Amino acid sequence: xxxxxxxxxxxxxxxxxxxxxxxxxxxxxxxxxxxxxxxxxxxxxxxxxxxxxxxxxxxxxxxxxxxxxxxxxxxxxxxxxxxxxxxxxxxxxxxxxxxxxxxxxxxxxxxxxxxxxxxxxxxxxxxxxxxxxxxxxxxxxxxxxxxxxxxxxxxxxxxxxxxxxxxxxxxxxxxxxxxxxxxxxxxxxxxxxxx
Numbered sequence: 346x347x348x349x350x351x352x353x354x355x356x357x358x359x360x361x362x363x364x365x366x367x368x369x370x371x372x373x374x375x376x377x378x379x380x381x382x383x384x385x386x387x388x389x390x391x392x393x394x395x396x397x398x399x400x401x402x403x404x405x406x407x408x409x410x411x412x413x414x415x416x417x418x419x420x421x422x423x424x425x426x427x428x429x430x431x432x433x434x435x436x437x438x439x440x441x442x443x444x445x446x447x448x449x450x451x452x453x454x455x456x457x458x459x460x461x462x463x464x465x466x467x468x469x470x471x472x473x474x475x476x477x478x479x480x481x482x483x484x485x486x487x488x489x490x491x492x493x494x495x496x497x498x499x500x501x502x503x504x505x506x507x508x509x510x511x512x513x514x515x516x517x518x519x520x521x522x523x524x525x526x527x528x529x530x531x532x533x534x535x536x537x538x539x540x
Contacts, residue, residue, distance in 0.1 A: 372397050376467035380430055380438045383461060383468055387428040387442050393421040402457050402475050403444040422446045422455065431489045432506040436463045437471075437529060439508055441487040454478045456485035458510060458527065460534050472533030474510075481516030490526060505529055507537065 371390050377383040392403035404421040422444035431439040438461040446453045455477050462471040478485045491507035511524045526537040 371395065371399060373399060373470055376469045377461075378467065380433050380440065380461060380468055383438075383459075384428050384430060384440060387440070387459075388425055390425050391423060392425070392444065393423045402473065403442075403446065403455050405446045405448060405453050405455060405477060405479075407448055408450045408479075420446045420448055420453075431487060431508055437461065438463075438468070439489075439506060439529070441508075441510075443485060448479070451479050452481055452483040452516075454483045454485045456487060456510065456512075458487055458508060458534065460529055474527065474534050476510050476512055478512040478514050480514050480520065482513055482520050483516070484511075484513040486511050491528075 371386050375386070377386065390397075390399065392400040400421055403425070404419045407416060407418045407420050424444070426443050426445055428440060428442040431441055433439070440459040440461060442457045442459065444455050444457075446455060455475065458474045458476070459470055460472040461468050476485045487508050487510045489506060490509040491504075505528045507526050507528050509524055509526045511522055513520065513522050515521060527534050528537055529535070
């Protein structure tokens with residue numbers, strides 16, 4: 346019982362010591378003390394109600410008939426369903442966030458791959474890519490897919506992280522998956538092309 350109370354007090358004190366970010370403060374130019382603080386802020390982000398330039402990343406236009414007044418209407422996700430770190434070293438990180446904008450016409454999933462960089466004592470967004478899947482079986486996922494060879498450390502020269510993003514589209518008789526792999530460069534995220 347005492348251990349449980351101590352744990353609760355520790356968690357409470359830790360929570361009070363972490364700087365709080367309000368939704369209005371969560372923008373592309375926001376800086377973070379750690380990757381975990383970015384993940385926490387993203388997890389608490391509410392794209393549909395926030396006045397942030399990041400809301401557009403989790404917004405999709407409603408599809409439908411040309412005479413439907415709702416067609417073309419932007420629909421933002423009410424919340425972020427998940428946000429996870431895929432890879433991190435001392436100066437760079439790859440984080441994947443996932444949301445579900447509530448379209449009326451079909452299921453929709455949006456994934457955003459964030460490339461974070463540590464400069465001037467803070468983490469910030471260096472680049473991002475957005476992925477959208479629609480249909481009954483819609484899904485978007487991201488996985489770290491590069492292996493570490495013997496004698497090499499992920500992040501060393503010629504051993505950059507590789508993330509593969511998979512989009513599942515459609516359903517109900519016609520569905521397909523597409524995947525692409527991405528790595529980091531000095532200028533941002535780059536798709537890897539087959540040679």
